Amino acid sequence: MKTIGLLAGMSWESSAGYYRSINLGIKDTLGGLHSAKIAMVSVDFDPIEKLQHKGDWTGTADILCDAAKHIELAGADFLLICTNTMHKVAPQIEQAIDIPLLHIADATAEELVSKNIKSVGLLGTSFTMEQAFYKGRLQDKYGLTVLTPNETDRQVIHDVIYNELCLGHVLPASKQQYLRIINDLSHNGAEAVILGCTEIGMLIQQSDTDVTLVDTTQVHANKAVEWATK
Secondary structure (H helix, E strand, C coil): CCCEEEEECCCHHHHHHHHHHHHHHHHHHHCCCCCCCEEEEECCHHHHHHHHHHCCHHHHHHHHHHHHHHHHHCCCCEEEECCCHHHHHHHHHHHHCCCCECCHHHHHHHHHHHCCCCEEEEECCHHHHHCHHHHHHHHHHHCCEEECCCHHHHHHHHHHHHHCHHHCCCCHHHHHHHHHHHHHHHHCCCCEEEECCCCHHHCCCHHHCCCEEEEHHHHHHHHHHHHHHC
């Protein structure tokens, strides 16, 4: 079994979900008392969040590259960045280490392609929904059509993530807002909706809607189990 590297803490709420999902996946795959071999560095999210909203992505890259190097030195065979948004600096992180990076957008796109889905809605931080580093990869590398909510709803999605979910607050009113936005994306032609922030799975589950959901935390964790055991 390979050792999985986890660059975590963004937020720790979703990183806990990664740890649980990966270990459940290893248990299901290998049985017995098997658990995942994991090398993890969990960063302090507060300074990273401040740099994000200042637009200082170089500053965030410096922090994460340093953490990634420590994960590699701890014996990881490959790396997961346990957040969608910080894949904005994935190229810098890849250059800083000598082990492969399991990109969350690739894992997500492969799941969609396997289901023959061609048009997909995307929820996430405003950075993820609006900038090219994520949706551009889905479009250019995999030929997917990516739909995002309108500007007002993008702000709703973003604010709930940072002001509620990252703090562990799961509010029924926010859930209803998200479900409304998911339904709107479906009515506009989305065959599925990506939960493109690793905290959204805390708020929305497949049982809440008839619209097909792709939870990036779960998909990323599943792919990590596959890489670790193949």
